[in-house]
Amino acid sequence: MASNGYDVIIVGGGMGGLNLAALLSKEGRRVLVLEKGGRESLGGRAASGKVGSSAVDNGIKGLILAGTQDEVFRRIGKKLPENVCRWTNSGQVHMNGEWRKLDEIVRGSIGEFAKVYMNTTSEWSYDEIEGINDVSIEEFVTQRTDDQGVIDFFRYLGWLFGGTLSMPLDYSAGSLFYSVKKQFDTLGRYPSQSYWVKGGSGAIAGPLVEATEENGGEIRTSCSVSRVVIERGTVRGVDVEVGSRRVPTELVDTERIEAPVVVSAVAIWDIFNILSEDDLSPWYADRLRHLHRKTLNLATLTYGHTDRELWDFSGPRWTQEGPVSGRPWCASDLEYGEDESEYQVTFWMQLGWWDKPNVFEMREASHKAALERLFDDFEGDVRALFPGIVEDSKWRLRSFGPATIMETPGYVGSSLVDIEAQGVDGLYLIGERTRAAKVMGVYGAAQVALAAAERILAR
Ligand SMILES: Cc1cc2nc3c(=O)[nH]c(=O)nc-3n(C[C@H](O)[C@H](O)[C@H](O)COP(=O)(O)OP(=O)(O)OC[C@H]3O[C@@H](n4cnc5c(N)ncnc54)[C@H](O)[C@@H]3O)c2cc1C
Structure with a gap:
């Protein structure tokens, strides 16, 4: 059994986990972050990839509510990457067959x-x-x-x-x-401008990792937690998988790492991979299951360009009803490239839990086919409303995944679960749409980390 004297184990190296790790290690707590992906995936759903010299995001198109993330950076003594968004939100809406400002x-x-x-x-x-x-x-x-x-x-x-x-x-x-x-x-202003940082949304993760490690925190990547260990209503630590599978179905050995506090910073829909429903109070477990069903999926289409004539840079566009897909979606440009002559145009469409395909059923071939059709129709809309973008792009990227939990009446505020898991001492859940998040997305992850840090430091 390995203890190594950790005060807090954080499961998941997404924005929630990294914000919390940076805050707690700054205050002298011994923190261990366990992330199942490789080092490049630190930042989780907000991590950025690369196409040529351009940073591309996993669909993140606007870090809304600059404020909570700034607060974390202020506390850990780091600077947020530069905002490279040059337009305001006052774009154009396509309604009843025409564009209106x-x-x-x-x-x-x-x-x-x-x-x-x-x-x-x-x-x-x-x-x-x-x-x-x-x-x-x-x-x-x-x-x-x-x-x-x-x-x-x-x-x-x-x-x-x-x-x-x-x-x-x-x-x-x-x-x-x-x-x-x-x-x-x-910030003293209304949200008239989006906040896209230089290097893509993943660039926010770098300083958080740095701050955690500078202050003695430890981050282990390629390390999957198989379960949170709870005994008689108290958290004891986690079991992590050791070694790699020689056949896909192999049950690998686990190693126990102990700590008096464990924070689940995995997305809410992954919680029951590491926790048993029986560990939580029935109400709490039921509420988590319910939130899972309110997931909002995002389909994004991104095109890389060097021809600045293809997009008019007058701000974002909203379409009420795509001419081919019949669905509403948004579009905007991004300038993420190190090469200044390159820019991206991105189109994103939200799909609610009422929609098909549901991301959680994607392993089924019929749903994969439905997703292909959805993207083909989506691209048909782009061809119809923005001639040249599809045809003249240097590269294209399609992405689809769970973006957030919908902020539907009845699913915000006091009807959400608290970050302190009911029924288990020492267990905290900071996935988005817990009560303390208040706002969604990356800034919700920062806000919930601030709230969790306060509670954990007060223990
Ligand atoms: C397509 C898309 C578009 C989006 N657009 C925006 C936007 O425009 N603006 C905005 O603010 N937000 C946006 N979001 C939402 C934003 O990305 C998330 O709210 C935020 O990144 C969530 O952070 P998190 O740390 O809570 O979760 P995650 O980023 O999901 O982090 C969880 C981490 O836990 C790890 N993990 C899971 N299970 C285990 C395990 N068993 N052991 C170890 N590690 C594990 C995962 O690998 C992951 O790295 C978007 C998301 C998507 C997918």
Whole structure:
């Protein structure tokens, strides 16, 4: 049995795990991070790959809510990579067969718009905003105005925050306003600009790894945790797989590493790979299962270009109904390349749990075929609305995967699980959509890590 005197074991080297590791090791805790992927996969779903000289992301297209991640970097004494996003969110929307500027949709209704948007953000407290967690954006806005421009704007704003969701009915007003207020309070501006860092989203992981190791933390990669060890309601450590499989079905040996605190920083849908439902209280286990079913998948199409005539760089585009796919999606340009003459145009489409194919059924051939069709139709939309992009691209990348847990009324705030696992002393769960995350995505991972660090340091 190996103990080595670790104070905290963190399972998973994604943004949640790395943020927490950096924060705890800065405060002198002996931290061990265990990541099943190789060193290049530190950062998890936010890690970036490379095509030629360009960094490409696993679909991450905007690090929303700059604020919580900045806070972590401030505490660990590191600098965030440079923001290379040059446009604001005021792009164009394709509706009823034509492109319309988002600003123009709102301009005529600015008074009404300010009443709903600015007043809610600036005059409501966080508690009041959390009081509307279970109210949809659509419901919230239509109760306050019958101005169609304003209603339309919030519909697209729902898209901005929820991506391309066609259903503002399914997006929580509390969640939206919490994100906006948080950004306004921490950075002094409304989310008018996205935050894309030089080197891709994965560039945020580097300084977190560095800070952890500089402060005596340990990060083991290619190390898969097979289970969290819990005895009589108390965490004892983890079992990790040792050696590699000689045949795919081999049951490999495990080694136990002990620690009084174990943090699961794996995505919520992976939790039952390392924990038994019986270890948790029935309510808690049931709630986790439920969240799993609210997963939102993202399909992205990215094209690499050197011809700057192909994209007009006037900001992002939203499509209400793709001419071939019939689905809503967003598009924008990215300039990630070390080679300044190269840029990327990326298109992303969200698929809810109600949609097929479901990412969790992807091992079935029929679902793989459905996914191929989806991408072919998606590319058909791009060909129709942006001539030249598909035909003249230097490279193309298709990606599909679980992006987040949907911020649907009934699935935010107090209805979510706490980071301290009910029923087990010393076990923390920091996967997204735990109650402390408040906001989604990479900044949610930073926020939940800040909350977990506070609780663990207070033990
Ligand atoms: C296609 C796509 C687009 C996205 N777009 C955006 C965006 O625009 N903006 C935004 O803010 N967010 C976006 N997100 C969401 C963002 O990537 C995630 O919210 C965030 O990266 C989650 O971090 P995490 O640490 O909680 O989880 P993960 O990144 O999933 O990290 C979990 C880690 O645990 C490891 N692990 C799992 N099981 C084990 C085990 N048994 N043993 C050891 N290690 C294990 C995994 O390998 C992984 O590295 C997107 C995600 C996807 C997939």
